[in-house]
Amino acid sequence: MDTVTVTGANGCTSTDAVIVNAIVGSCSTNLTLKLYIEGYYLFSGEMASVLFNQVLSTNVSHADSIHVQLRSTTPPYNVVASTHTILTTTGNATCVFPPSVSGNYYVVIKHRNAIETWSSNGVTVGAIPPYMILAMLFQRPTAIIPHLYRHYQLGMHFLAAI
Numbered sequence: 001m002d003t004v005t006v007t008g009a010n011g012c013t014s015t016d017a018v019i020v021n022a023i024v025g026s027c028s029t030n031l032t033l034k035l036y037i038e039g040y041y042l043f044s045g046e047m048a049s050v051l052f053n054q055v056l057s058t059n060v061s062h063a064d065s066i067h068v069q070l071r072s073t074t075p076p077y078n079v080v081a082s083t084h085t086i087l088t089t090t091g092n093a094t095c096v097f098p099p100s101v102s103g104n105y106y107v108v109i110k111h112r113n114a115i116e117t118w119s120s121n122g123v124t125v126g127a128i129p130p131y132m133i134l135a136m137l138f139q140r141p142t143a144i145i146p147h148l149y150r151h152y153q154l155g156m157h158f159l160a161a162i
Helices: none
Strands: 002-007 013-018 029-034 041-043 062-072 079-088 092-097 103-111 114-118 123-125 131-133
Touching (some): 029 062
Parallel strands (some): 029 131
Antiparallel strands (some): 062 103, 079 092, 103 114
């Protein structure tokens, strides 16, 4: 209980004990990704409902889970934050990080049946919620062997299955 004093337009005041319920702004930093896993891709921007097919989810729009890390852009490239999230059949994934995460980081995607992939450049995360289209993020970095990536449609690149 807090005590609140209110002064009306006529100058009269009233003091009372009240319970204050405050609504706090965003308590997280979100990063939205768009990516496809090679072996799951069906056609026209859709992937198979692998988690649903394996009875690991009751949601038919869940393709699989991925692990996303934000790493420092300077050696030794320490992990700053990481999260597990669901990748939908349309290739979308929303990563929720603590609100303290803000800055320029490499985005690292890990999947149980695909090659770990890093963004080729740092991505600014924090002040403005970024939306990353990973067709841009995962265009064959020189550090990755070129034959591990597949190009199925114009502008679309995939995490290669291993």
